[in-house]
Amino acid sequence: MGLSTDAIHAGQKPEPITGAVMTPVFQTSTYAQDGIGEHRGYEYARTQNPTREALEGCVAALEGASHGVAFGSGTAAIHAILQTLNGGDEIICTSNVYGGTYRLFEMVLRRFGQRFHFVDTSDLAAVERALSEKTKLLFVETPTNPVLTLSDIKACAELAHGKGAKLVVDNTFMSPYFQNPLALGADVCVHSTTKYLNGHSDMVGGIVLTNDDDLFASLKFLQNAAGAVPGPWDCWLALRGVKTLAVRMRQHDANARQIAAWLAERKEVKKIYYPGLASHPGHALAKRQMRGFGGMISFDLGSFAAAQKVVKAVQIFTLAESLGGVESLISHPAMMTHGTVPKEIREELGITDGLVRISVGIEDVEDLQNDLEKALDSI
Numbered sequence: 001m002g003l004s005t006d007a008i009h010a011g012q013k014p015e016p017i018t019g020a021v022m023t024p025v026f027q028t029s030t031y032a033q034d035g036i037g038e039h040r041g042y043e044y045a046r047t048q049n050p051t052r053e054a055l056e057g058c059v060a061a062l063e064g065a066s067h068g069v070a071f072g073s074g075t076a077a078i079h080a081i082l083q084t085l086n087g088g089d090e091i092i093c094t095s096n097v098y099g100g101t102y103r104l105f106e107m108v109l110r111r112f113g114q115r116f117h118f119v120d121t122s123d124l125a126a127v128e129r130a131l132s133e134k135t136k137l138l139f140v141e142t143p144t145n146p147v148l149t150l151s152d153i154k155a156c157a158e159l160a161h162g163k164g165a166k167l168v169v170d171n172t173f174m175s176p177y178f179q180n181p182l183a184l185g186a187d188v189c190v191h192s193t194t195k196y197l198n199g200h201s202d203m204v205g206g207i208v209l210t211n212d213d214d215l216f217a218s219l220k221f222l223q224n225a226a227g228a229v230p231g232p233w234d235c236w237l238a239l240r241g242v243k244t245l246a247v248r249m250r251q252h253d254a255n256a257r258q259i260a261a262w263l264a265e266r267k268e269v270k271k272i273y274y275p276g277l278a279s280h281p282g283h284a285l286a287k288r289q290m291r292g293f294g295g296m297i298s299f300d301l302g303s304f305a306a307a308q309k310v311v312k313a314v315q316i317f318t319l320a321e322s323l324g325g326v327e328s329l330i331s332h333p334a335m336m337t338h339g340t341v342p343k344e345i346r347e348e349l350g351i352t353d354g355l356v357r358i359s360v361g362i363e364d365v366e367d368l369q370n371d372l373e374k375a376l377d378s379i
């Protein structure tokens with residue numbers, strides 16, 4: 001089946017008692033059992049929930065995975081992957097990874113003895129140098145936030161496998177509509193469903209996808225044993241959101257392409273980051289491993305004062321963290337999402353005080369452009 005069909009049907013069948021076409025919200029903590037040791041596959045809702053299973057089956061199909069395991073947040077999903085490893089294990093991770101991933105690795109898991117090396121994974125020679133026989137996991141985020149650096153998934157998979165390590169790719173920014181890491185050789189794909197998969201900014205969740213049966217068994221065990229499960233209502237919201245993934249992603253991409261091309265010509269914009277622009281260092285790779293460029297754009301206005309003016313002047317774009325919803329958002333990474341990263345490191349990564357990030361929504365593109373035009377004129 002094509003992705004648009006799977007987004008609507010995979011993992012879902014009419015509910016057997018009433019024939020309800022849409023998967024119900026199974027808002028229950030427990031299930032009646034027919035006799036001692038006799039149940040219908042459902043015992044307790046941390047362990048099994050039909051609404052959650054429908055979401056897992058649906059997103060697994062979109063990523064070409066045989067298994068999906070859902071969690072209460074993208075961060076919990078990433079945590080579960082790391083919980084399949086042991087203390088003392090070594091992990092190599094993209095250097096400008098999502099801030100919450102960095103915090104989880106450095107401020108939580110390091111205390112339990114896992115060792116992390118942060119490397120610019122867009123540089124394959126650097127990845128090769130960092131990998132050793134002790135490496136258990138290569139964790140890649142592509143494109144990254146907020147400067148949209150791309151890493152070559154296929155090449156990273158080959159390098160990791162050469163050392164007996166597994167490759168995990170955080171595919172949140174592209175969604176399965178534009179990029180499928182497992183098809184490019186990754187062993188595990190992870191999403192914050194909070195973003196494009198749900199797409200309506202009304203829940204928080206995460207999901208892990210894999211074709212590796214042993215890893216699936218470990219993740220399934222951890223979903224129950226560590227217990228970071230999503231509630232059925234949030235699973236239902238994500239499941240409903242996923243149905244329109246294809247049409248939403250096409251519009252996010254079309255709007256962002258037009259806005260990026262227009263922003264690139266504006267004198268107020270000193271530097272722009274969008275993989276769809278030929279000026280982007282990852283443009284050729286983007287065309288190779290992605291089917292579109294997505295809805296995220298970052299641009300440097302040269303100073304904090306200019307950034308401050310723009311975020312205050314916009315009226316359709318809302319100043320807020322997060323991304324991937326139908327509504328357009330604007331943020332200031334240096335003070336918002338990357339506030340805890342030391343200034344020297346921020347500057348090195350391109351996260352200057354003048355950098356502004358937009359999550360281009362699916363409103364009328366003319367309205368979005370007019371909104372940004374008025375804001376740039378206010379500088």
Ligand SMILES: *Cc1c(COP(=O)(O)O)cnc(C)c1O
Pocket residue numbers: 073074075076098100101141145170172173192193194195204205206
């Ligand atoms: C938001 C995000 C996460 C974390 O997901 P939560 O659902 O907020 O826990 C991880 N990776 C990326 C790329 C994200 O954008």
